[in-house]
Every structure is written in C-alpha cells, then in structure tokens.
Amino acid sequence: MNSKLLLFLLMLISPLVWSHKSSDSFINLAVTNETIVGRWDIALRDLEYALALDVDADGAITWSELRTRFQEIKNYAFSRLQVNNGPDECIRKSGLLQVDHHSDGAYAVLNFNMRCSSNIDQLTVEYQLLFDLDPTHRGLVQISNGDNSKFIVLSPENPQITIDFSRSNQWQTFRQFVTEGIWHIWIGYDHILFLLCLLLPSVVRKTTLGWVQSDHFTNTLWQVGKIVTAFTLAHSITLLLAVLQLVSLPSRLVESAIAFSVIVVAVNNVYPFFSERAWFVAFMFGLIHGFGFASVLTNLGLTSASLGASLLGFNIGVEIGQLVIVSIFLPIAYQLRSYWFYKRVILHAGSQVIIVLAMAWFLQRAFDLSIFDA
Amino acid sequence: MNASQNLLLILLLAILETIQAKPFIPEYDNQVLERLPGQLFQSESSAKIKQLKTQIKSHPNDWSPASQLAQHYIDLAKTQADPRYMGYAQAILNPWWQKPQQSSQALIMRAVIRQNAHDFKGAIEDLDQILNVQPGHVQANLIKATIATVQGNYPLAIQHCRQLMRRSSMFLALVCQSTPASLSGNAEITYKLVHQILSTTASMPEKQNVWAWTSLAENAWRLGYFNAADQHFQSALKIGVRDNYLLRVYADFLLQQHRPHDVIKLIASETRIDSLLLRLALAEQMTLSEQLSNHIALLNERFEANRNRGSSLHKGDEARFRLLLLNQPQTALQLARQNWQFQRESADTYILLQSAIAANDSEMIQKVKHWLSEQGTEDVLIKQILATQRSKGYEF
Numbered sequence: 001m002n003s004k005l006l007l008f009l010l011m012l013i014s015p016l017v018w019s020h021k022s023s024d025s026f027i028n029l030a031v032t033n034e035t036i037v038g039r040w041d042i043a044l045r046d047l048e049y050a051l052a053l054d055v056d057a058d059g060a061i062t063w064s065e066l067r068t069r070f071q072e073i074k075n076y077a078f079s080r081l082q083v084n085n086g087p088d089e090c091i092r093k094s095g096l097l098q099v100d101h102h103s104d105g106a107y108a109v110l111n112f113n114m115r116c117s118s119n120i121d122q123l124t125v126e127y128q129l130l131f132d133l134d135p136t137h138r139g140l141v142q143i144s145n146g147d148n149s150k151f152i153v154l155s156p157e158n159p160q161i162t163i164d165f166s167r168s169n170q171w172q173t174f175r176q177f178v179t180e181g182i183w184h185i186w187i188g189y190d191h192i193l194f195l196l197c198l199l200l201p202s203v204v205r206k207t208t209l210g211w212v213q214s215d216h217f218t219n220t221l222w223q224v225g226k227i228v229t230a231f232t233l234a235h236s237i238t239l240l241l242a243v244l245q246l247v248s249l250p251s252r253l254v255e256s257a258i259a260f261s262v263i264v265v266a267v268n269n270v271y272p273f274f275s276e277r278a279w280f281v282a283f284m285f286g287l288i289h290g291f292g293f294a295s296v297l298t299n300l301g302l303t304s305a306s307l308g309a310s311l312l313g314f315n316i317g318v319e320i321g322q323l324v325i326v327s328i329f330l331p332i333a334y335q336l337r338s339y340w341f342y343k344r345v346i347l348h349a350g351s352q353v354i355i356v357l358a359m360a361w362f363l364q365r366a367f368d369l370s371i372f373d374a
Numbered sequence: 375m376n377a378s379q380n381l382l383l384i385l386l387l388a389i390l391e392t393i394q395a396k397p398f399i400p401e402y403d404n405q406v407l408e409r410l411p412g413q414l415f416q417s418e419s420s421a422k423i424k425q426l427k428t429q430i431k432s433h434p435n436d437w438s439p440a441s442q443l444a445q446h447y448i449d450l451a452k453t454q455a456d457p458r459y460m461g462y463a464q465a466i467l468n469p470w471w472q473k474p475q476q477s478s479q480a481l482i483m484r485a486v487i488r489q490n491a492h493d494f495k496g497a498i499e500d501l502d503q504i505l506n507v508q509p510g511h512v513q514a515n516l517i518k519a520t521i522a523t524v525q526g527n528y529p530l531a532i533q534h535c536r537q538l539m540r541r542s543s544m545f546l547a548l549v550c551q552s553t554p555a556s557l558s559g560n561a562e563i564t565y566k567l568v569h570q571i572l573s574t575t576a577s578m579p580e581k582q583n584v585w586a587w588t589s590l591a592e593n594a595w596r597l598g599y600f601n602a603a604d605q606h607f608q609s610a611l612k613i614g615v616r617d618n619y620l621l622r623v624y625a626d627f628l629l630q631q632h633r634p635h636d637v638i639k640l641i642a643s644e645t646r647i648d649s650l651l652l653r654l655a656l657a658e659q660m661t662l663s664e665q666l667s668n669h670i671a672l673l674n675e676r677f678e679a680n681r682n683r684g685s686s687l688h689k690g691d692e693a694r695f696r697l698l699l700l701n702q703p704q705t706a707l708q709l710a711r712q713n714w715q716f717q718r719e720s721a722d723t724y725i726l727l728q729s730a731i732a733a734n735d736s737e738m739i740q741k742v743k744h745w746l747s748e749q750g751t752e753d754v755l756i757k758q759i760l761a762t763q764r765s766k767g768y769e770f
C-alpha cells in the first residue's frame with residue numbers, strides 16, 4: 001500500500017469533531033403594513049468562496065475589497081432571495097453596506113427596504129443563497145410584524161416559507177375583541193344592573209303572600225339559565241344586524257330604551273307583574289341592549305377584513321363577562337335568599353334605588369338633561 | 375456572593391457587551407475585516423485547485439476533476455475542523471449524490487460526508503453497499519470500525535479492523551483495533567503491543583504516526599500511566615502535523631492533570647475552533663484569567679447559533695460548557711444524555727457521568743456504570759469521576 005493512500009485513509013478515520021460553526025446567513029424582515037425593513041448578514045468567508053473578494057490574495061479581506069464589490073454582492077445575493085406578498089412581487093430599495101461581527105467572524109450587512117403593492121398579509125420568502133456551493137448552508141430568517149415574530153431555518157430541502165399574517169392577525173383581533181367585550185360588560189353599569197335586576201327574584205318565588213324563598217337550586221338554575229340565554233340570544237341578533245348595518249336605530253333612542261329597560265325590571269321586583277315570563281322580558285329588552293353593544297363595537301373601529309373576528313370576539317367577551325357576574329351573584333344570592341333582609345333590603349330597597357338611578361339615566365338620555373355631571 | 379453567582383454576573387455582563395455590538399461602517403479602506411484561514415487561501419489560490427475549478431465549471435458531470443476537488447475539501451474539512459468544506463465537497467459531488475448505483479470511491483466520499491453530519495445510518499448504508507461486494511475493502515472497513523467505536527460497539531469495530539489484516543498492513547490493523555480493544559477489556563495488552571510496534575517500526579507516514587501516538591497516549595491515560603501518556607502526546611506533537619483531535623485530547627489530559635498553564639500554552643491561539651476554545655476557557659477558569667468572561671460569552675453565542683440552525687453536532691461540548699462553566703447540571707445532563715445516544719467516545723461518557731453526579735441522577739449513573747462493565751472498560755478517569763460522587767465535587 002502506498003503512503004499516499006495511507007494518508008488518505010487516515011484523513012478519513014481521524015475522529016469526528018466539528019469545531020467550527022457551519023455556514024449561516026441571517027435575514028431580519030420587519031413588516032409594517034405594505035413595507036418591509038430588511039437586514040441581511042452574510043459571512044465574509046462565504047462571500048469570499050462565492051465571489052473571491054480577496055483580490056490581492058493576501059489572506060485578508062479589507063474594507064476596500066468589500067466596499068468596491070458592493071454592487072456585485074447585491075446582485076449575487078438578491079438574485080437568490082425572493083420576497084413576495086401573495087402573487088405580488090415587492091420592490092426593493094438597497095440601503096447602506098455595513099459590517100458586523102458575529103461569534104464566528106465578520107459579516108457583510110446588507111440593509112434594504114421593500115414596498116409591496118398592498119398590505120402584506122401573505123409573505124413568501126424563497127431563499128437560494130449558497131445552496132449550490134454548500135448544501136449545509138442555512139438561511140436563518142426572522143420575520144416580525146407588530147407583536148408577531150417568527151423564526152425560520154431555510155435549507156435546500158426547505159427553501160421557501162409563506163407566512164399568513166392575515167390569519168395570525170385575525171387571531172390577534174379576535175383576542176383583542178374578547179378583552180374589549182369583557183371590559184365593556186364590566187364598565188357598562190346599565191347592562192349589569194339590567195341583568196342583576198332580572199336575576200334578583202330568581203332565588204325566590206312569587207306567591208299571593210309576596211316573595212318566598214325558592215326550594216330547589218335546580219329550579220333557580222333553570223330560571224337563571226332561561227333568562228341569560230334569552231338575553232344573550234337577543235342581543236347577539238341585534239348586535240349582528242346593527243354591525244352589518246342592516247338595521248340602524250338612533251343612539252339616543254337606544255340609550256334611553258336601555259335605561260327604561262332597567263326601570264321596568266326593577267319595578268317588577270317591587271311590584272311583580274311579569275315574573276313568570278322574565279325570560280321573555282329579557283329577550284325583548286335584550287334586543288335593545290344589542291344595539292347598545294353595537295355602537296361600542298363600531299366605535300372601536302372595524303375593518304371589513306377583520307369584521308367576523310371582531311364580532312365573534314366581542315360577543316364571546318360579553319358572554320364571558322356576563323357568566324362571571326352570574327357565577328358570582330348566584331351562589332351568594334342563593335345562600336342569602338331565606339333571610340328577611342334579602343327580600344326586604346336587597347330585593348325591595350335595592351330595586352327602588354335602581355329605579356331612581358335608572359330614571360335619572362332615562363331623563364338624561366331621552367331629554368339630554370345633565371343630572372350627573374354638573 | 376458565591377462562585378456560581380459571580381460567574382453568572384460575569385456571563386451576563388459579557389453577553390450585554392456582545393449584544394451592544396452594532397453594525398458599523400469601517401473608517402479606513404485598508405482596515406482588515408476578516409483573516410481567512412491560512413491553509414484555505416493558500417490552497418484556493420494554488421494553480422492546481424484553480425485548474426480543477428475551471429474544469430468542473432465547464433464539465434460538472436466529469437468524475438475525475440470533481441472527485442479530486444471533493445477529496446481536497448474533505449481533507450481540508452478534517453485538518454481545519456471546519457464543516458463548511460464538507461459542504462463544498464458535497465456540492466461538487468451533487469451530480470452523483472442521489473444516484474443509487476455508485477462507484478466505491480463515490481460511496482466512500484458520501485459515507486464520510488454523511489458520517490461527519492452525524493448521519494451514521496446513511497453512512498453505514500453506503501459502506502455496506504461496498505462491503506457486500508468487497509468484504510475486504512480497506513477504507514470501508516476502517517470507516518465502519520471508526521463509527522462502531524464512536525457508537526460504543528467495540529466487538530463490531532474489532533471485527534472490521536481484523537478485515538484489514540488480509541488486505542493492508544499489520545500496523546494499520548493494529549492501530550485500528552487499539553481503541554476498541556483497549557475499551558473492551560484488553561487495555562494493557564493493546565498498550566504494550568502498540569507501544570512496541572511504534573518503537574520498532576522505522577518510518578511511517580506522518581499522519582499515521584500522529585494517529586498511532588495519540589491512540590497510545592489515550593490508552594496510557596486510561597490505564598493511569600500519566601507520565602507515559604504525557605510523553606506519548608509529546609511524541610505525537612513533535613511530528614509537527616496539525617491534528618485537531620490530538621490538540622483536543624491532549625488539552626483534556628492537561629486539564630485533568632491540573633496543568634492549566636500548559637493548556638493555555640498549547641491552544642491560546644485556537645479561539646476560532648469551538649472545542650478548543652472550550653478547553654481554553656476551562657483552563658482560564660483554573661487560572662482565574664481575565665479572558666474567561668469574554669470566552670464564556672463567545673462560547674455561549676456560538677452554541678446558541680448552532681442551536682438556532684438546528685444542529686445537534688455540539689451537544690457533548692455544550693454539556694461540558696453548561697456543567698463546568700455555567701454550573702447548570704440539569705441542562706448539562708439533558709445535553710449529555712442526548713449526545714450519548716449516538717456518541718460514546720470516552721469524553722462523552724465522562725461528561726455524562728459528571729452531569730449525572732452533579733444533578734443527582736443515580737439511575738443514569740447506574741446505567742452508565744452497567745454499560746461500562748458490560749464492555750469491560752478499564753479507565754482510571756471513570757474511577758476518579760465516580761469517586762467524586764461521594765465527595766460531590768468535580769474536576770476538569
């Protein structure tokens with residue numbers, strides 16, 4: 001066996017240690033509306049292998065050797081990177097050439113901006129840099145859009161990625177509107193009062209002797225369930241109709257009617273007149289409350305693209321808020337129902353206070369009187 | 375503030391420093407941005423390589439220039455410990471890469487590239503394809519023996535080494551066997567044999583000599599013959615051929631012998647190479663060098679970069695970094711365990727045991743001990759590490 005072959009064999013078997021980092025380039029794309037601010041870091045060693053930067057062959061790449069080849073580097077690199085928004089190609093404008101040090105050496109930093117013809121919602125990145133020269137090369141791409149951020153490794157097997165921002169934005173819109181819905185029911189005293197007034201008598205029962213305590217929790221639960229479902233169903237219907245602009249009512253009428261609805265259910269607690277059909281009252285007035293929710297939702301700003309997500313999110317938020325109120329109220333009311341002060345103080349006196357308050361709202365809203373703010 | 379808090383603070387400061395680095399526009403035209411590894415730019419500018427490149431450009435499907443250049447890059451990858459060159463070789467071999475029927479030369483190169491990307495399964499398939507037709511094929515047997523040794527399958531490794539006796543030199547077969555044999559209960563006799571043959575054989579190719587002396591030194595180290603081991607490592611170094619594996623294990627030996635200053639002398643300029651930078655930082659930890667925090671930050675950044683690209687090639691070293699420099703036994707154990715699933719060289723076993731002891735995972739300690747005794751491995755280092763289980767401190 002000749003010594004050359006032996007030498008070759010020894011090359012093969014010397015134990016495996018990879019001690020250098022493999023070749024990577026780093027792309028950062030910051031997306032806002034229809035524009036992208038981009039930064040692309042490519043190792044000088046990789047550019048040297050692809051384009052032979054070290055023209056004086058002294059083993060060192062100087063700033064002038066890099067700077068004078070900027071145009072060629074740009075042509076080389078950007079012909080291997082495609083960034084599209086759906087079917088539209090985005091127009092690129094190059095910025096400064098800079099240098100940065102990574103843990104494994106110096107990198108050329110290519111700064112650029114891109115402008116797409118419309119809002120970016122389906123960003124496609126196709127990457128082919130160096131794959132023909134080094135299949136172990138990887139493109140490490142960081143794409144951010146507002147709070148959304150994605151990190152992807154592109155390889156010869158997987159050179160392309162499409163990110164659907166519209167979907168992730170829908171999800172974000174949905175979550176945002178769920179929060180808005182919860183928040184609105186919590187700060188919307190009139191909705192809470194309406195609901196509570198309807199629910200207060202549900203733990204008691206009307207007889208010829210007046211209110212007596214309810215005997216079974218299941219009865220109570222059934223009552224409450226009917227009322228809440230009717231209210232929800234009704235306000236969801238009108239919320240949808242109003243947001244889709246199929247029905248519209250003047251806000252003065254809606255707001256006054258909401259105040260009026262609170263008066264009606266509070267009066268019923270003192271002088272019961274519809275207690276058996278509370279769910280029906282909840283449904284009828286629920287239709288009015290839905291218009292109230294709709295005006296809040298429209299004020300939050302809606303785009304046709306995110307309408308579905310916002311509407312669903314807001315409605316679910318309102319229901320979550322409602323359920324929380326009910327689940328706090330119900331066990332407490334059920335425990336207290338047998339005490340005289342529940343009937344006397346909370347149900348009667350409480351409702352009377354609510355009547356006065358709601359009257360004031362009604363007058364203020366219907367006749368534009370300023371009662372609360374002087 | 376205890377030592378680990380102190381270290382953490384140093385690390386945080388160092389990371390902050392590197393994060394603050396921003397892209398810049400150099401001030402002077404002649405400012406040097408990057409120095410290319412010497413061997414690369416010499417070979418790239420050599421007439422031979424240039425000629426091969428032109429030939430390949432005009433005839434990319436021509437095997438002769440392609441195989442020559444690919445082999446050149448495989449060799450460079452080995453001496454420079456730089457995976458980029460393996461990638462270059464793979465790209466040159468691309469026209470042949472997917473073909474099912476290949477010449478044995480092409481299969482060998484593909485096996486080597488796959489082996490180095492830790493695609494052991496793919497590499498073994500390529501090698502078996504050769505061995506099915508030519509059971510005595512020297513290169514295929516050697517590489518398969520190496521993979522089997524790394525994976526801890528010592529009987530299989532020895533079997534493939536023995537195939538070499540028929541077709542090539544006794545010397546090659548013997549050195550091939552020395553590591554798997556010494557790890558499976560025949561350390562003493564293998565040591566004596568290889569020592570004798572090295573002292574009596576006259577002239578060997580340099581690379582072969584470095585390999586033989588390094589194996590001998592490692593064997594002596596495991597047997598506890600520390601002075602002899604040091605002398606054998608020195609003999610390997612004296613040959614004067616750059617060998618990353620030699621630098622790595624000798625640095626490990628010096629660290630274990632508490633000779634950090636000698637480590638620094640050996641590899642102070644090797645910061646480009648992660649595994650050597652790790653050994654340097656471990657020595658700096660012993661000497662309380664000012665460079666330590668910088669080097670920890672640099673290592674941290676490089677391991678992170680490797681993780682980001684989805685690479686699993688550095689888990690053993692990263693485990694050691696986590697355990698000994700960052701004092702994170704749980705993370706270290708996790709990495710060392712994953713690494714040990716496909717790599718079972720001595721260093722891989724040491725770090726797994728050390729992390730398991732530090733993380734109090736007695737089940738894992740038992741598992742490793744059981745495996746070692748099954749193989750019949752004799753190793754004073756393992757004994758030392760296990761002894762720390764009681765005192766609960768760890769060294770090197």
